[in-house]
Amino acid sequence: MPISCQAHDYVEIVCMRASKVHLLLHSGERVAGIAEDITRVGGLECLQLITPAGAISVDLLTIKTLEARDNHISAHNFIVQLSAE
Template sequence: MISCSDYDYFEIVCMFRYPVTLSLRNGEQVSGTAADLCRDMNRDECIQLTVSGTTRQVLLTHITKLTVTVANPHFYEKQFN
């Protein structure tokens, strides 16, 4: 589970549909357009990204860094523990 203040960053990128790059705990990087927040079949919190025309869900607890790849007035990068 992530903190409410960390969750706010995900809400911002989804609200504005920002293009983002997610750095995951396993070293993988996923780039796409932030679309929505949801829960998977196990009821774990996820972010939905549009990647090359398809939807991909990424568990929020697997994300170590969120990078917005377009200039914006909100933030550029957020690190998670």
């Protein structure tokens, strides 16, 4: 099941702002980096992050929670649940 349009909007916002984000994946893994873009990788829609280890792509469907935090403008910090599963 794809993420909702509203959830997708939040992903687009963090990319436009190049926000620092922290992701909680359905697997329990946590990933952090700077949101760069939404890309297609092997037919999957992915959030591209810049991390200290380099650029990574995270399938949007694997993201449970997206948290924009530690950004200079406090209004740019928020938490959104992308999917319940």
